[in-house]
Amino acid sequence: MLQQVNGHSSGSDAQGGKSLREDLQEFLGGEALLHELDDLTKVNPVTLETVLRCLQARYAADMFYTSAGCTLVALNPFKPVPQLYSPALMREYHAAPQPQKLRPHIFAVGEQTYRNVQSLIEPVNQSIIVSGESGAGKTWTSRCLMKFYAVVAASPTSLESHKIAERIEQRILNSNPVMEAFGNACTLRNNNSSRFGKFIQLQLNSAQQMTGAAVQTYLLEKTRVTCQASSERNFHIFYQICKGASVDERLQWHLPEGASFSWLPNPERTLEEDCFQVTREAMLHLGIDIPTQNNIFQVLAGLLHLGNIWFADSKDEAQSCQLMDDAKCSIRTSASLLQLPEDPLLETLQIRTIRAGRQQQVFQKPCSRAECDTRRDCLAKLVYARLFDWLVSVINSSICADPDSWTTFIGLLDVYGFESFPSNSLEQLCINYANEKLQLEACGLVETIHISAAGFPIRIPHQNFVERYELLRRLCTRTSPGSHSPSPDEGHSEWSPHTKGATLQPLLQDILHTLPALTQAAATPGDPAEATPVPVHCGRTKVFMTDSMLELLECGRAQVLEQCACCIQGSWRRHRHRKQERQRQAATLIQAAIRSWLARKHIQRMHAAATAIKRTWQKWRIRMAFLASKELDGVQEKHVSQVPLPLGSLLLPQAQTSLLEAIIRLWPLGLVLANAAVGVRGFQRKLVVWACLQLPMGNPSSYAVQTAQEQAGVTSIRALPQGSIKFHCRKSPLPYADICPEPSLHSVTGFNQILLERHSLGHVSYSDLTRLSN
Incomplete structure (x- = not known):
């Protein structure tokens, strides 16, 4: 593999191995400068040894973050570093014009993800995968990212938005003690190992402000309830109720001092996570009141007593297995705490019901001792899994926003750590497989460094590439036929569709044909070097490209979208102008009709008023003449x-x-x-x-x-x-x-x-x- 990395042929093994050792000695000779390499793509030669030596040197210099192309390598310092996650450092990365130019940090990844949500034209969700071994600090990294987004995704001018972000952050942080108490356990490598997968969805509105969150869990290690490896413990919540319960609560839950439970190994060990009051306060903040908490702890105590139920071998297969003498009290206590009838519970554990035949006849078969133990364990695992899912639903109901109030989200995938035990369960197999699958999707650390060092840090699956850049084919119609057809020299390049025509879809070939046109359009007349095509490598399932090519594709895509937007705006404005003109004409006709009607009414009122005045004037004149003549009748007129x-x-x-x-x-x-x-x-x-x-x-x-x-x-x-x-x-x-x-x-x-x-x-x-x- 080392010879392939350095480009040596298989026929010169001795010479290649000698050259590689010399390169390694020369590179490692300057060991004092290894801590200054903040990007592993600068390591030369790229081998597993050089990468690990570089990380070791940076860890010794208290540099816990290192870039590896598009991947960030984080190391657990195992000690408190106060200034590493301060609010001032959050604001520094958020206000930086180019956060990738600063020192590698988890805040740089978070800021780049947040800016991707802001810069994209259509809503595109972003996700961050936090993967690693058990105890690597994945849960702590997820907490830091949530705090960062709570500060960044809050409106600086809106006090209400800032309060909503703080409330969501506080509720998410309050959910951590509850989730860790019911989902974390002490393993060989980590005292607080997450035994479940967690996907936190930070919901953002159209203004990229946090409005809510949602938690999705999967692959809970239910087998840990009934079976624990040597020197390991059960989930933290069982030890918390046994150590932190009061005297009255112990009496209520039948948990006396010094009681022994088969499903509770290593109870003498005292861990920092065995804090019962912190869990109860966090449950109160999530809306789980004291009576509901008592019911939850009562169910957990019932599961502990259920684990003390043991069966004896039956001499007759037709007879069910009988309980041992010390298990009769446990079955009674467990049934009382689980609020189940004692006889049906015992019958469920001892007898298996079978339906067979076309008529679905019911048969009852007594179970053997091993089958009774298995049925007991299955019942306990099912009850605990349902209880855990109910807690997750309660947490989501307190932090989840209305579906109409958010458009995009930023996902934080906290993958449980992979481990290798002498005896691995089915859950551990799924955990390890999921982590290995994620590593393969990321091409591995060394492979990622190789690809980034070769000039292809960006990799996009074929389907995503076609869906995003399919509209670039519009540029082909605006260029001459010879401008987008590959030349003979270009046919031998890495990105040429002729060499990859057998594996590329026709649509992908049409998109790749536009790359020379984009390159020539972006080149300046005075700089012919810029006109050379930027290499794009098309793999079997992905398209690899450089940052400059990605920027060029985004510029071309933005240009096409701008043209489409201008066309849509022109059509809309023309439609709006026509609509306004029709409304103006209609308004003019309505106004003319109203004015003519008002004029007619006014003339009619004036005519009626004039008639009334004329009639009144005539009556008054006649009356005045009559009154004058009547008044002067008594006066003797003389000639x-x-x-x-x-x-x-x-x-x-x-x-x-x-x-x-x-x-x-x-x-x-x-x-x-x-x-x-x-x-x-x-x-x-x-x-x-x-x-x-x-x-x-x-x-x-x-x-x-x-x-x-x-x-x-x-x-x-x-x-x-x-x-x-x-x-x-x-x-x-x-x-x-x-x-x-x-x-x-x-x-x-x-x-x-x-x-x-x-x-x-x-x-x-x-x-x-x-x-x-x-």
Whole structure:
């Protein structure tokens, strides 16, 4: 194998072996510099010896993490290192632009996984596999990763999100004592060995914030309940209830001091994990109250008493095996603690029920002593497994989030350590097989270093490669036929589909055809070295590539996705524009119809109002004329000729007659307009009086219209007074006619004030009226 690693042929074994030893001596000669190699791909030559010597040198220098390509090698320091997992170091790796450039650490792996979830366009789940031997520190590493994600996956601006992350972290950490008490045991290599597999699913929402978690367990070593190897112990919880229970609890669970149980070996050993109160407090934080805890511990005590049930060999095969003398009390106690009837429980252990035939006839066959022991052990293992699954369901109910609140998850696979015992059970066989399978999937440490040192640290299965980069075939339609067809020189390269055409699918070949086009597109015109194709090796089940090629593929994929996104956005915007235009036209039609309807309604209301006003005005005018004529009926009219004219005044009979007729016909309106024009004085007031009375347009020499006299008494307007006369003033029948809202000096406050003026109007000469008419 060493010759194949260094490229030597099998025909020169002696020469190759000598050259390899010289390389090893030369490399190991500078042993003081081995601790500075933080990546095992820098080791040359890559052998198991050089890798182990490098790890040993780094371990001596308190450097417990070393990179091996895409794999991180962690060594258990077996001592507390305070600053190795501090919150400040978490923030340093989270804030670093390139965490892989920092020192190898588990936080670098966690940060890279978290950024993969953030950077990918579609939701892609990420998982971290923690594998190794028993006692290598896998559970501790999983705890550190959970603490890291609790700090990183919390919103720095949202206090609620940070509280949710802290609550989830606290509940997960509270589940660890419970899971370890019921699932861990003391083995030859580790006092706290996990005897089950655990997959922790950290659930993230669309903003990559932790909203919940879920725990999935598998391959619990149930056989440890009834069978333990030499110098090993049962699960921790059995020793905890025997050592930490109070006097009343011992009495209730039938666990007296110094009691011996066959399924509880090595009870004299005291371990740090035998802490009963810590387990009970953790169960309280998970929502398991004290009565439920007592029921759980009562079942566990019943299993311990069930292990003390022993059977004696039966002399007759037709008869069932009988209990030994000291086992009769144990069967009674076990049935009481498990809350089962004693006789059916004993019958289940002694007699086997068989159904046979087409009619499913039931036969009962007594079991031998070995079969009775096996049935007893199977019952205990089944009860314990169901109890463990129930605890896991309780933990999940307290930390799991709603399925609609999270989109992606980061998985932490804590694989139980593989061990080799003199007598291995079926569970241990499955454990070892699972670990070896994972090692093969990771190609092994040395193989991984070889692949990474050769320039192919990235490996993707064929199916995943095709599913992710299938859309790169769109680039073939945008390039010329010769640009994506391999040249003769390229046909001899590692990535050429001609050499691997027999093992590649046609779809994979089409994707690989786009690689030269991507390389040429990414090359700069001034740097021809960049135009050379980056090697891609296509294996039997995986595609191996370099970091630069992966970056190039991701850029091409992002370009295609950007084009698709632009096309989708253009179509959506065009659809939205058309939809908005149709909505605008519909809104315009609706607005026009509403406005026309409102206009018609307004015109109808105005027409009805105008009609009502006109009708009311006509009624008021008729009533005013009636009231005026009725009020003046009692006044004796005298002929104009009988009225003595003042000296110097000469009126023609025809002009006097026309003037009196105009005064008698239009006096109410004239007085109303003349007295209602508040603020009108002088010429405008005379013009209003003349226009309302419709005086004749003749040119007599001169005459005057006397509208009022500044003398005592009241003067009527229908007949020019000759001296003082008495006139009876009656209150107006119009409502509110005698009320003045805002009394002023010249205000009109009643109907009598409309007819008669208190204030004297000046004499208007006929010449003045003539000038006004002209």
